[in-house]
Amino acid sequence: MSEKFDVIVVGAGPAGTSCAYTCAKNGLNVLLIERGEFPGAKNVMGGILYRKQMEEIIPEFWKEAPLERPVIEQRFWFLDKESMVTTSYKGLEWGKEPYNNFTVLRAKFDKWFAQKAVEQGATLINETVVTECIVEDGKVIGVRTDRPDGDVYADVVVLADGVNSLLAKKLGFHKEWKPDQVALTVMEVLKLPKKTINERFNVGENQGVSIEIFGDATKGALGTAFLYTNQDSLNIGVGTTLSGMIKKKMKPHKLLNELKEHPMVKPYIEGGETVEYLAHLIPEGGYKAIPKLVGDGVIVTGDAAQFVNAIHREGSNMAMSSGKIAAETIVRAKEVNDFSERTLDVYRTTIYDSFIGKDLKKYKDAAHTFEEHPQYFEQYVPLMNQAMNTFFTVDGTAKWDKQKKIMKSLTAGRGKLGVAKDLYRAWKAVK
Amino acid sequence: MNILVCIKQVPDTKIIKVNPKTNTLDRSSAPAILNPYDAHAVEEAVRLKKIHGGKVVVLSMGPPQAKEAIKKCVEIGADEGYLISDRRFAGADTLATSYALYKAIQKLMDEDGIDLVLCGKHAIDGDTGQVGPGIARRMEIPPLTNVIKVEEVDPAEKMIKVRRKIENGYEIIQSTLPCLLTVEKEINEVAYSPLPNMLRAARYNPIVWTVDDLKDVDMKQLGLKGSPTIVGKMWPPAKSDGAQMLDDEGDVKKQAEKIVSLVLEKRELFEAKGGER
Ligand SMILES: Cc1cc2nc3c(=O)[nH]c(=O)nc-3n(C[C@H](O)[C@H](O)[C@H](O)COP(=O)(O)OP(=O)(O)OC[C@H]3O[C@@H](n4cnc5c(N)ncnc54)[C@H](O)[C@@H]3O)c2cc1C
Ligand SMILES: Cc1cc2nc3c(=O)[nH]c(=O)nc-3n(C[C@H](O)[C@H](O)[C@H](O)COP(=O)(O)OP(=O)(O)OC[C@H]3O[C@@H](n4cnc5c(N)ncnc54)[C@H](O)[C@@H]3O)c2cc1C
Numbered sequence: 056m057s058e059k060f061d062v063i064v065v066g067a068g069p070a071g072t073s074c075a076y077t078c079a080k081n082g083l084n085v086l087l088i089e090r091g092e093f094p095g096a097k098n099v100m101g102g103i104l105y106r107k108q109m110e111e112i113i114p115e116f117w118k119e120a121p122l123e124r125p126v127i128e129q130r131f132w133f134l135d136k137e138s139m140v141t142t143s144y145k146g147l148e149w150g151k152e153p154y155n156n157f158t159v160l161r162a163k164f165d166k167w168f169a170q171k172a173v174e175q176g177a178t179l180i181n182e183t184v185v186t187e188c189i190v191e192d193g194k195v196i197g198v199r200t201d202r203p204d205g206d207v208y209a210d211v212v213v214l215a216d217g218v219n220s221l222l223a224k225k226l227g228f229h230k231e232w233k234p235d236q237v238a239l240t241v242m243e244v245l246k247l248p249k250k251t252i253n254e255r256f257n258v259g260e261n262q263g264v265s266i267e268i269f270g271d272a273t274k275g276a277l278g279t280a281f282l283y284t285n286q287d288s289l290n291i292g293v294g295t296t297l298s299g300m301i302k303k304k305m306k307p308h309k310l311l312n313e314l315k316e317h318p319m320v321k322p323y324i325e326g327g328e329t330v331e332y333l334a335h336l337i338p339e340g341g342y343k344a345i346p347k348l349v350g351d352g353v354i355v356t357g358d359a360a361q362f363v364n365a366i367h368r369e370g371s372n373m374a375m376s377s378g379k380i381a382a383e384t385i386v387r388a389k390e391v392n393d394f395s396e397r398t399l400d401v402y403r404t405t406i407y408d409s410f411i412g413k414d415l416k417k418y419k420d421a422a423h424t425f426e427e428h429p430q431y432f433e434q435y436v437p438l439m440n441q442a443m444n445t446f447f448t449v450d451g452t453a454k455w456d457k458q459k460k461i462m463k464s465l466t467a468g469r470g471k472l473g474v475a476k477d478l479y480r481a482w483k484a485v486k
Numbered sequence: 487m488n489i490l491v492c493i494k495q496v497p498d499t500k501i502i503k504v505n506p507k508t509n510t511l512d513r514s515s516a517p518a519i520l521n522p523y524d525a526h527a528v529e530e531a532v533r534l535k536k537i538h539g540g541k542v543v544v545l546s547m548g549p550p551q552a553k554e555a556i557k558k559c560v561e562i563g564a565d566e567g568y569l570i571s572d573r574r575f576a577g578a579d580t581l582a583t584s585y586a587l588y589k590a591i592q593k594l595m596d597e598d599g600i601d602l603v604l605c606g607k608h609a610i611d612g613d614t615g616q617v618g619p620g621i622a623r624r625m626e627i628p629p630l631t632n633v634i635k636v637e638e639v640d641p642a643e644k645m646i647k648v649r650r651k652i653e654n655g656y657e658i659i660q661s662t663l664p665c666l667l668t669v670e671k672e673i674n675e676v677a678y679s680p681l682p683n684m685l686r687a688a689r690y691n692p693i694v695w696t697v698d699d700l701k702d703v704d705m706k707q708l709g710l711k712g713s714p715t716i717v718g719k720m721w722p723p724a725k726s727d728g729a730q731m732l733d734d735e736g737d738v739k740k741q742a743e744k745i746v747s748l749v750l751e752k753r754e755l756f757e758a759k760g761g762e763r
Binding site: 060178179180183200203204205206207376 | 677678679680681683684685687688689
């Protein structure tokens with residue numbers, strides 16, 4: 056009596072919902088299965104949603120979607136113990152249509168987005184865990200859920216089940232991720248009055264700020280922290296590679312508490328009431344960790360496929376694009392009624408030709424470089440701070456002498472050659 | 487056997503916030519859920535249907551969002567769901583609520599007949615437990631409240647036997663059908679819904695009726711107009727004094743003696759309630 060759909064999508068995050076939306080819009084019979092109480096119930100993200108990839112799925116979504124604030128200023132903090140070097144860009148054009156990106160709360164956004172897929176004709180069921188793919192003669196023909204009479208069938212199953220992707224693992228598409236292929240991130244949502252946020256961050260109504268924090272926030276380990284403005288709350292979080300945490304014997308919640316107490320951070324969040332505490336993994340293995348993406352009757356998308364550009368904290372957009380590309384592949388496969396790995400392989404090649412493949416390739420060595428050479432996070436951020444301090448402290452020393460002193464201190468730790476090497480290595484990793 | 491279950495969508499009072507100034511519930515602070523007692527009522531109806539055949543129909547009065555609560559009932563196994571939704575129902579107290587539901591029940595009766603009506607023991611927001619008996623009175627059928635077990639049903643003989651929770655235990659009583667039961671949580675465990683139910687619920691669209699779809703409605707008995715209840719004042723219950731710790735350096739005998747003397751001292755507290763001692 057089990058039903059058969061054209062497509063079953065597992066996971067109603069950005070990847071799964073984009074896929075279900077696009078499939079349904081093209082007339083396919085889609086089932087979207089989510090384990091949470093509702094889509095987004097437990098989903099975690101710093102909170103920057105990119106306009107471009109979302110717009111490709113729902114044009115002018117900002118007129119309707121539950122967004123927090125358009126980001127009009129991006130700040131970067133290089134944090135030392137009691138000082139920081141900052142740089143930023145603020146542009147009012149980002150506060151107007153078509154905008155650049157937005158802060159979002161995933162619990163609201165994912166729910167809305169999934170509802171849009173339902174309006175296109177997708178069938179959504181919540182509170183249902185997919186336990187495995189049903190495989191027959193090496194071909195995926197459906198999924199098994201944890202419910203009684205829980206089997207359901209489809210021509211294609213799309214795995215959009217997020218970073219751990221137990222389902223892809225069970226199919227043998229990847230092994231357990233290694234500690235340097237995932238980052239452990241914790242974040243809190245802090246409630247604050249809108250007016251306080253506007254004043255502290257120096258913005259007007261409906262203008263948002265994103266702050267990326269490097270250096271002391273992660274105690275020199277490879278990772279970053281962030282502080283983003285919602286309408287009447289802030290998202291603050293910090294994460295490092297799991298291997299970094301292990302190496303430095305750090306506890307994530309302790310790291311976050313220290314960040315919240317940091318003298319540069321504290322004034323911004325003072326008085327904020329913690330309304331949510333969340334922890335989540337981010338896939339950061341990059342290009343080299345991309346698993347097998349396609350099999351007979353199955354496609355892997357989003358975080359499950361390691362599509363995250365850690366250097367630019369882009370993940371949701373790659374998830375959306377990959378979901379859409381998967382859907383377009385399936386629509387074409389349906390036309391010829393062939394769902395073999397060979398036909399679906401168009402997905403893989405399209406991904407590698409898109410910004411996803413290209414960006415991940417560009418940074419394929421970055422994480423490894425920074426992880427292997429901790430001096431970038433451990434030494435250079437404090438050095439930058441010292442240099443600025445030296446240069447701007449008025450103490451009667453001639454500026455020329457100050458410059459000499461700075462150059463000396465810069466090279467003292469690693470030597471001239473060492474610094475030159477570091478610069479070259481970093482440039483190579485991100486070129 | 488056709489069973490009708492009245493269900494209400496309520497704010498999840500486990501997490502709802504109370505406005506400190508007005509002492510009213512801040513309904514926007516909590517997600518809307520199916521009244522937990524009503525979930526047990528639907529489960530029981532589905533269980534009885536599996537034994538005796540027929541169908542399970544759910545009925546709710548509320549805003550359009552209450553469709554979600556009806557879909558939850560379809561997940562549990564209800565066959566059909568009706569929502570009566572109209573601005574003219576708004577502001578109803580238990581009297582007006584039971585009147586509106588009764589009018590909808592009459593229409594459903596005319597269509598298919600109803601052998602049994604189930605309600606929750608009470609709604610976790612309003613908490614009165616009056617709507618069920620109110621409906622029974624209007625339908626002129628017996629109300630059996632606080633039911634913890636359906637012992638026996640004989641649709642052919644139009645007989646039902648149930649176990650009711652009472653102050654000091656339970657009683658078993660028998661009634662003719664149709665009648666109305668209000669159920670306690672002990673009556674069953676709400677099962678994890680099977681996947682086919684989930685699929686059916688996801689696609690199910692409850693039938694919505696307005697006042698105009700109902701017959702012979704006395705408009706004066708609807709909504710705010712039909713609601714004599716006046717909420718005078720609301721306040722949080724006073725905090726209790728808290729516990730008194732007996733330590734006596736861990737001397738168990740002394741502690742026991744103290745407990746006995748305290749109990750004797752406060753004996754009227756215990757007598758006032760039970761009555762039979
Ligand atoms: C702290 C943090 C900050 C981040 N900040 C940003 C940012 O600012 N900008 C950005 O673009 N990206 C950011 N990311 C990355 C971004 O969150 C992810 O890349 C994105 O969510 C991936 O989408 P997805 O749909 O692939 O997976 P997810 O969003 O993880 O969704 C997977 C879904 O599948 C469901 N699911 C899983 N297993 C099952 C199963 N077996 N059965 C049924 N359902 C299942 C889950 O409940 C979930 O809803 C951040 C990540 C973290 C952790
Ligand atoms: C102190 C107080 C304050 C109130 N304040 C307001 C207010 O501010 N605004 C307002 O509009 N109303 C208010 N009411 C009215 C109250 O919400 C209604 O009386 C309500 O519709 C039914 O009462 P109940 O929640 O006590 O249900 P109960 O009688 O406890 O419910 C028992 C059972 O009846 C059935 N049932 C109850 N309601 C429905 C329904 N709507 N549809 C289908 N089945 C149902 C369910 O099976 C439920 O388990 C207030 C009532 C009280 C006592």
